[in-house]
Amino acid sequence: MFATVSQLQRAGVMGMNYRNIACLFEHNPRHRYPLVDDKLRTKDLASDAGIPVPPLYGVIEIQRQVSHIKRTLAPLKSFVIKPARGSGGNGILVISGQLHGFYRRAHGGMLTDHDLQHYLSRILSGMYSLGAQPDRAMIEYLVNFDPVFSSITYQGVPDVRIVVYRGVPVMAMVRLPTWRSRGRANLHQGAIGAGVDIATGVTREAVLANRIVAEHPDTGVAIAGIHVPYWDLLLQTAARCYELTGMGYLGADFVLDKAKGALLLELNARPGLNIQIANRSGLIPRLKLVDSYVATPCSLTERVGFAKHEFRGS
Amino acid sequence: MINRRVFLVAALLTILAAAIFAYKVVILELPLGPDAEIDTWNVEVRISFNGSDGPAKASLYLLQTEGHYEVIDERFISGDYGLSIRQLTTNRKAVLSSRLASGQQFLLYRATIRRLARPHELEVTKTPEVSAPELYGAELAAARNVLESVHRRSADVETLVSVLLEELGSPASDDNILLLLDRDRSVLERANLATRILALAGISARVVHGFALQRLARSAAEVHWLEVFNEGQWLRFGVANAGQDIPDNYLPWWRFDRPLASVEGGEALYTRISVTLDTLPARDSARGVSKAERSAVVGLSLLNLPIETQALYHVLLTVPIGVFLLVIMRNVVGIKTFGTFMPVLIALAFRETQLLWGIVLFILVVGLGLAVRFYFDRLKLLAVPRLASVLIVVILLMGLISIISYKLGMPRGLSVALFPMVIMTMTIERMSVVWEETGPREALQQGAGSLLVAAFAYLLMNIELLRYFVFVFPESLLLVLAMTLLLGRYSGYRLTELLRFEVLGREP
Numbered sequence: 001m002f003a004t005v006s007q008l009q010r011a012g013v014m015g016m017n018y019r020n021i022a023c024l025f026e027h028n029p030r031h032r033y034p035l036v037d038d039k040l041r042t043k044d045l046a047s048d049a050g051i052p053v054p055p056l057y058g059v060i061e062i063q064r065q066v067s068h069i070k071r072t073l074a075p076l077k078s079f080v081i082k083p084a085r086g087s088g089g090n091g092i093l094v095i096s097g098q099l100h101g102f103y104r105r106a107h108g109g110m111l112t113d114h115d116l117q118h119y120l121s122r123i124l125s126g127m128y129s130l131g132a133q134p135d136r137a138m139i140e141y142l143v144n145f146d147p148v149f150s151s152i153t154y155q156g157v158p159d160v161r162i163v164v165y166r167g168v169p170v171m172a173m174v175r176l177p178t179w180r181s182r183g184r185a186n187l188h189q190g191a192i193g194a195g196v197d198i199a200t201g202v203t204r205e206a207v208l209a210n211r212i213v214a215e216h217p218d219t220g221v222a223i224a225g226i227h228v229p230y231w232d233l234l235l236q237t238a239a240r241c242y243e244l245t246g247m248g249y250l251g252a253d254f255v256l257d258k259a260k261g262a263l264l265l266e267l268n269a270r271p272g273l274n275i276q277i278a279n280r281s282g283l284i285p286r287l288k289l290v291d292s293y294v295a296t297p298c299s300l301t302e303r304v305g306f307a308k309h310e311f312r313g314s
Numbered sequence: 315m316i317n318r319r320v321f322l323v324a325a326l327l328t329i330l331a332a333a334i335f336a337y338k339v340v341i342l343e344l345p346l347g348p349d350a351e352i353d354t355w356n357v358e359v360r361i362s363f364n365g366s367d368g369p370a371k372a373s374l375y376l377l378q379t380e381g382h383y384e385v386i387d388e389r390f391i392s393g394d395y396g397l398s399i400r401q402l403t404t405n406r407k408a409v410l411s412s413r414l415a416s417g418q419q420f421l422l423y424r425a426t427i428r429r430l431a432r433p434h435e436l437e438v439t440k441t442p443e444v445s446a447p448e449l450y451g452a453e454l455a456a457a458r459n460v461l462e463s464v465h466r467r468s469a470d471v472e473t474l475v476s477v478l479l480e481e482l483g484s485p486a487s488d489d490n491i492l493l494l495l496d497r498d499r500s501v502l503e504r505a506n507l508a509t510r511i512l513a514l515a516g517i518s519a520r521v522v523h524g525f526a527l528q529r530l531a532r533s534a535a536e537v538h539w540l541e542v543f544n545e546g547q548w549l550r551f552g553v554a555n556a557g558q559d560i561p562d563n564y565l566p567w568w569r570f571d572r573p574l575a576s577v578e579g580g581e582a583l584y585t586r587i588s589v590t591l592d593t594l595p596a597r598d599s600a601r602g603v604s605k606a607e608r609s610a611v612v613g614l615s616l617l618n619l620p621i622e623t624q625a626l627y628h629v630l631l632t633v634p635i636g637v638f639l640l641v642i643m644r645n646v647v648g649i650k651t652f653g654t655f656m657p658v659l660i661a662l663a664f665r666e667t668q669l670l671w672g673i674v675l676f677i678l679v680v681g682l683g684l685a686v687r688f689y690f691d692r693l694k695l696l697a698v699p700r701l702a703s704v705l706i707v708v709i710l711l712m713g714l715i716s717i718i719s720y721k722l723g724m725p726r727g728l729s730v731a732l733f734p735m736v737i738m739t740m741t742i743e744r745m746s747v748v749w750e751e752t753g754p755r756e757a758l759q760q761g762a763g764s765l766l767v768a769a770f771a772y773l774l775m776n777i778e779l780l781r782y783f784v785f786v787f788p789e790s791l792l793l794v795l796a797m798t799l800l801l802g803r804y805s806g807y808r809l810t811e812l813l814r815f816e817v818l819g820r821e822p
Binding site: 010022122 | 645648694696697698747751752753756803804805806807808811812813814815816817818819820
């Protein structure tokens with residue numbers, strides 16, 4: 001039922017307190033958080049650096065814009081509405097189509113203009129943002145995800161998370177939406193996470209609510225052994241985010257689009273710890289390895305090469 | 315991970331706390347725990363009135379050494395009022411006077427009294443004279459009737475008084491008593507009437523006014539009883555309990571049918587009495603340490619503050635202990651709570667409601683509030699108006715619960731009013747967001763976690779010894795601060811993580 005402290009220490013598991021003290025305080029400068037916490041700023045930063053991101057259709061900043069939302073949305077077939085400063089995947093609304101003036105939600109149900117306006121107002125009022133600050137709502141391209149994961153995804157969009165420590169990708173996983181997560185890719189909302197081998201980009205078994213599962217609970221298809229496309233590009237891009245943001249410990253979330261390839265969805269300055277369960281291995285030994293390696297500044301390719309070499313077969 | 319500066323600050327705080335503590339214990343010899351034998355109380359009377367731009371004269375009855383109680387110290391804080399104290403036959407009276415009193419006037423009388431093991435006996439030289447009572451016409455006839463009926467059912471003075479008081483106190487008393495008491499059946503009124511009826515029988519009786527001494531009363535209520543002269547001594551009869559003996563903690567203060575304080579040349583007179591059990595060592599008061607010495611001893615202590623402020627700090631100083639527990643629960647155990655300090659504030663409210671009732675009331679308010687909040691969600695309101703609406707509903711709910719529980723004869727329900735309503739509102743708000751986003755399971759889990767921490771905090775903050783300790787030795791809070799700082803650098807696992815990462819611990 002319980003693991004002992006020494007068991008976890010032997011496995012090198014990183015706890016919440018350790019993450020906060022050793023990673024966040026040490027490597028993430030306070031003044032750089034806004035770059036990452038505000039998805040719009042992250043988007044700007046990434047596009048300026050030439051990193052592909054999901055196209056932005058519009059930003060709703062003030063209540064007045066909310067009333068004209070119909071005009072903004074009319075030409076769009078499908079789209080995603082999300083709070084710019086939302087946390088933990090909260091407040092994301094996926095619209096997969098429009099029909100007779102109704103909006104169809106991705107995981108079922110129709111919304112009226114009125115519903116949508118209320119939803120936008122709630123985002124603006126800061127209901128989903130960190131510390132309930134007033135927020136902006138962004139209307140974004142709905143990813144048409146790469147068929148590679150379609151057999152192991154139930155609704156929603158699967159994404160790839162790579163945790164980067166001091167510029168070196170240290171751990172990765174794919175997050176697969178389930179019926180329980182209502183199409184969302186966040187583990188604490190019921191999605192399942194499958195570890196990805198940093199060296200090869202191949203998935204392994206997944207974790208659902210702290211239990212190891214071999215097949216997707218809704219589709220019944222084996223999760224392990226799938227090769228994540230664009231893997232090298234993903235590692236490179238994730239590692240670049242270190243220079244881009246100056247954050248020494250971050251999680252980079254990517255989606256794979258059928259037409260547009262790998263897109264950087266968002267960055268996370270406080271990535272969760274479940275990635276360790278998905279990979280069935282602790283983060284601390286890897287971080288220590290990186291600490292001993294990054295004594296001298298080194299290039300992007302060197303760092304990715306180091307990661308692929310050291311974190312093989314995990 | 316080891317942060318030297320944190321350790322240094324924590325060490326300095328610990329040394330400082332230990333030094334002050336050692337000084338107080340070794341040099342000042344303050345007792346380490348609440349001493350059961352301590353029997354010293356501070357009694358404080360605050361008088362305020364509005365001066366009428368002319369001369370004003372306020373009179374106040376003073377405490378005096380008699381029976382089980384001895385006055386060991388008294389003082390006035392009365393600005394530029396002149397003071398004269400007069401010893402009357404059975405009362406002591408202070409007259410405070412000023413040539414010009416304008417605006418609101420404040421006077422303060424403070425006395426320290428102590429309970430004696432052997433009571434002072436009142437010296438009685440001669441039987442007091444009994445003057446004819448002020449009863450006329452129908453009232454006189456009614457009083458005679460009452461006396462006659464009581465007389466028939468008694469054997470001597472003692473039983474006569476008991477039967478009389480019982481008669482006056484019983485709700486279904488006869489028409490004569492109804493006529494005499496009119497509609498005011500208060501203890502004071504009954505006591506006054508009893509003296510007049512006894513005077514008819516030639517028995518000397520007087521009303522005694524005083525207060526019940528207790529640990530802490532910010533605004534003590536007057537109590538009244540009767541003294542009846544019989545065979546060379548004054549016998550005491552409780553009026554509220556119809557002739558039984560009065561409780562030991564009743565402090566006699568003044569006698570006869572007069573108010574504690576009165577004022578000439580002023581209006582809107584307001585008096586308030588507060589009583590606290592003093593935490594000074596008993597032996598100091600017994601030795602009769604002089605005022606100057608005593609204030610030097612506790613010069614830098616909370617014990618020197620006005621009694622009402624002391625009472626406030628009694629509560630405030632336990633908060634750091636609750637907060638420390640909260641830090642442990644969140645960062646070492648890993649229990650999730652709504653809002654950082656919400657459980658401690660709820661724990662403070664539990665002090666008034668008691669634990670079981672507190673939990674029931676909390677669940678009731680939050681549960682009903684949540685239901686209303688979900689309905690409001692359908693109305694699609696903007697955030698601030700919605701929050702405000704929930705706050706209004708929370709207050710209405712609290713009022714409703716008070717009314718219903720009062721009607722049902724459960725006065726504990728009244729204390730729901732002490733819940734911090736803004737905190738309750740925020741709890742409802744956060745709970746509903748979590749409910750919607752992550753599901754009811756997570757919301758209920760966090761709600762239960764908050765309640766659990768609140769209950770623990772309440773139990774900890776209510777340990778008598780601990781409360782005494784932090785009040786007399788507030789420097790111990792420096793130690794709490796030092797430990798909290800150290801916990802701020804705790805990078806070990808949380809207890810709940812041992813469960814969460816169990817699967818990783820199993821790996822070879």
